[in-house]
Amino acid sequence: MFGNDITIPHLLIFFPLLAGLITFLIRNEASVKAWSLVSAIITLLISLASIYYRHNPELSGLAFNYEWLKYIGASFSVSLDGLGRLLTFLTAFSFPVIFLATYRNSYKNAKAFYGLMLLSQAGLMGVFLSTDALLFYFFWELALVPVYFLCSRWGGQKRIAATFKFFIYTFTGSLLMLIGIIYVYLQTGATSYSEHSFSMQAFHSVSLIPSQQNWLFWLFFVAFAVKMPIFPFHTWQPDTYEQSPAAVTMVLSGVMVKMGVFGVIRWLLPIFPAAVATFDNVVIALSVIGMIYASLIAMRQDDLKRLVAYSSIAHIGLMSAAIFTTKQLALEGVMIQMFSHGVNIIGMWIVIELIERQLGTRKISELGGLAHTAPVLTIMLVVIAFANIALPLTNAFVGEFMMFGGLFKYSMWYTGIAGLSIILAAVYTLNMVQQVFYGSANTLTSGMREISTNEKIILGVIVITIFAAGIYPQPFFDLTKDTVAEIITRFK
């Protein structure tokens, strides 16, 4: 079946999948870690190759089809476009960073932990690559299930309740989407089953009357809104982030929330253009409310993880609002912001993890004065925190600037209100920086040690990425030009 047809998109899915399965067979914890790290780095190299050879369709080209469930019109088809390259690169970049940052953590039954992590990586890759609706759904769940087990087995004290909430939320959304997929599938092609198809082209060209679009839109939207998450579908997120082990939180927030954003861009916008034009106002209003709401709540959090979780909800709200404007400027901003958000938030989690590992607490009220004994950690955190509030010349600025600019073209007033979150973000971020790092050290925090060299290197990589993408963001725009152009022509 494969032979010389094997291509980069396949490797991106099957390599982590195989690596994950192999991990289950390894006995010794040290080798499990080493193997996972090596395999994650190889995946990163494959992903880099996909970007390097992007003009060579033979190696990383457009579409690949294998018959999968032929009699119902589903195929194993994957392809790489600009958005796919960007997000698979984000996925591939995140995992080695996460593995390295949590290298010192020791897990019970490490082989299962790392195996599940790699399986979820394969699922994520599949989500970003598949061009078949059923396959997309399959990978969507494949990415979710390992995370469920990871949280429920290795999480914090209230992990069962949190995981259950997470699972029910996302699963409800997924099932609604499945109904939607099947309905749209039945509308494709002619009347007989043999002509129905799950392929993306068929879905994108299916003609639905506005009344059908209007209710189908919500079936898909809820699934993606839960994942992103958008107000008011967000309450699983702080609980889950708080309870998950650090590595899983990083995957969830850095990469998995992008599944929702990706889903909207790849599936929702092209299939239901009329419904998008009808409901854009509602979605943007929800997103903007969510931005302010989450920013205000973030001001009241004492747990660092919950603070970052709410801050992430605010940032994602902006991305969602920007997408639904369907303005070119905004969409270009979303593209780079998806990457930036992932990098920044993973950086945040790493810093929090380093603090918690040493001091055993994430409570802002119990911390303080870390800058005295850990100046390098402080510098790194300050850079990441300022990237988080989109200071110019950091990566998030370009994206946020363009998204706000696009939103302004849609509505001046929404932009004005949403802009308040810029101020609120400064408030809670600086409060956090001040209370955790500045001031005088207390009995607990005076025992803080400076981070080790390899931790410095990891954070250094993140900080360098932040500046590189902030000073010269052009490669990201070039990479995702095609995806943006496609959406824009659809909404002309």
Added chain:
Amino acid sequence: MPVYYYIFLAVALFSIGVIGVLTRRNAIIVFMCVELMLNAANLLLVAFSKMHYQLSGATNPHAAGDAQIFVFFIMIVAAAEVSVGLAIIVMMYRNTHSVDVNFLNRLKN
């Protein structure tokens, strides 16, 4: 004889069986009523088989027995059921000294 005679008889037998199952507590009688319902079904199968054979004007005499084969299946199944069911009832009587079906509600809760 018109086929509806058989139908009435079968319905009557079946209803007696149903009512018996519903109302009686004695496991053996319940059991017998189940047999009654099975036989009502058998009767209908035989009757319809005969009727359809005549109506279709078929000439092959072997075809007359096509549907009646099922009756033998059912009888075999019923016999198997009796052997297993009676064994259960015997065991039940040994353990509880009763054949009252309502007594056996231990699965509840």
Added chain:
Amino acid sequence: MTNIVQIIWLIPFLPLIGFLINGLGRNFLSKTATGVIGSGVILISFLISVLVFFSVKGGNTEVAHYFNFINTGSLKVGFDFQIDQLSSLFLLIITGVGFLIHVYSTSYMHEEEAKDFAKYFAYLNLFVFSMLLLVMGANYIIMFIGWEGVGLCSYLLIGYWFKNNDYNNAAKKAFIMNRIGDLGFLLAVFWLLNKLGTTDYHQVFALVADTQKSQLTAFDITGITLLLFVGATGKSAQIPLYTWLPDAMAGPTPVSALIHAATMVTAGIYMIARSNILFTMAPTTQGVIAVIGLATAVLAATIALKQNDIKKVLAYSTVSQLGYMFLGLGVGAYTGAVFHVMTHAFFKALLFLGAGSVIHAMGGEQDMRNMGGLKKYMSITHITFLLGCLAIAGMPPFSGFFSKDEILAGAFAKNPVLWVVGVLTAFMTAFYMFRLYAMTFSGKFRGTHDQEHHLHESPAAITFPLIILAILAVIGGWIGIPEVFMHGGHRLEAFLEPIFAQSNVIAEKHELPHSTEYILMAISVAGALLTLLYAWNKFSKYEKSEEVETGFGKVLANKWYVDELYDSIIVRPLRSLAAFFNNVVEKNIIDGFVNGVGKAVNYGSRQIRLLQSGQVGTYVLLMVFGMLVLFIIQLFL
């Protein structure tokens, strides 16, 4: 000219290099090395700026393109620098005053540990870098990069002594208030982008002037300029966003001199002067600017009358002087505003550095009630400080006189009421500055014996910048001598002419008769002289008393209770709202709904479970009913 343009990137790049060397090498570099690197890069930038200054005198504007910052189908932003008269003037101020303050800092901060010393210089260099980006950018986005960058550096430097939480709060307040302004700036940029599709200065200004082509309505221009002005109120500490600046005095004194007096706070004036054509076309906004500027000038001056902290007085004085500059911008006296930026940079930096020298000698004491009689001990500081006071009080022929006079003349031409209030503010300025001077330098020493023993003149690294700045504070105004005194004496106006040419065409220029101008000058100089003598007389024999301020004095001493007002109408309600969202909406309403669904499912299943009674008869009965229902459906439906 072309040669210079090829190396202008060095001007901001060198401070960036300084930042990187000092920042990364802070654990290895000695204090001397740090100081030399930190100051040296600024000196070289200054020298290049001088070359640039002389090259643009011819009147041409040069734009240098480096790379595309953003280049997509919908937005093109180049990383471009623009060199013209306005930016070259600011370059001189930033690098020139900046260099002097770096030199000053090498001595002032000498007691810090080597790595903190390096951190300080790294931040200072980063600040200069950001400020240079701000003035050199050839579009609003590059300007915004510098705009936020200086805010960041200000945050880092105010909170330089991060052990003290009051300082941290001041830093945070500064950043957040700046952010509020930044939001206004950003919205204005979006508006421009939306209407014009570009943020490049030359394109924007060309389009704005040609309203037919750009289809900008009066509403658009007013909206854009008002939002830009909101940005300026944040950065340049105007009502309602001025309260961060006095708190920002928590930073080291040279920082106050550089950032919170000479350069960063003038960014708003630079921005408006740069976009003068936009503002000239929006008379409503101009009126708002003039009124807010004047109101700020008065408010800050009244507060300064009653402050006892030497740096606080200077801080409020800065807010007040910035208000003057905005008054100038509001009445269309752009040259006057820029002129005042320049002279203010000289004398205010001088005053802050002088105050720093005093504080240094007093061992960290900032309360003027504990000073007095310092002229015996520190003669250079004393003389230079006196010159600075005379300059800010508007005494001829010191620099402040010329620039302030130009703004006031512009205000009079617009509306005599503005002039009256402006002059009264000038009298107050003279009063509080000489109160400050008298309480600090004359009378007899009121501090402790230890302090008295410790009093000394500061070392050369501190007095050298003081002397240079004092010379500039005296003669700096001579490049802008008004027409009434000397024909062609206003060389600055001629120099800046190309920048404001478009505006001058649109706005009719009010030329005051010479006699009126003489009278106005006479009034303001005489009044200021009287008030300063009065202040001198009153405070030179100041005795410490435990008298508590009452009545109106108390209101002034408490800064009109503006901080308390903001706290109760903005900060607290916002916190309560956040608490309400967190405790009620999030936990009870949204999560309540989600958990409610779960509970409902649980409850329902508990009820339905009762059907499984365990009675065989019930099951059979249900089965029969089921069959009957199926029959009925089959028969009748």
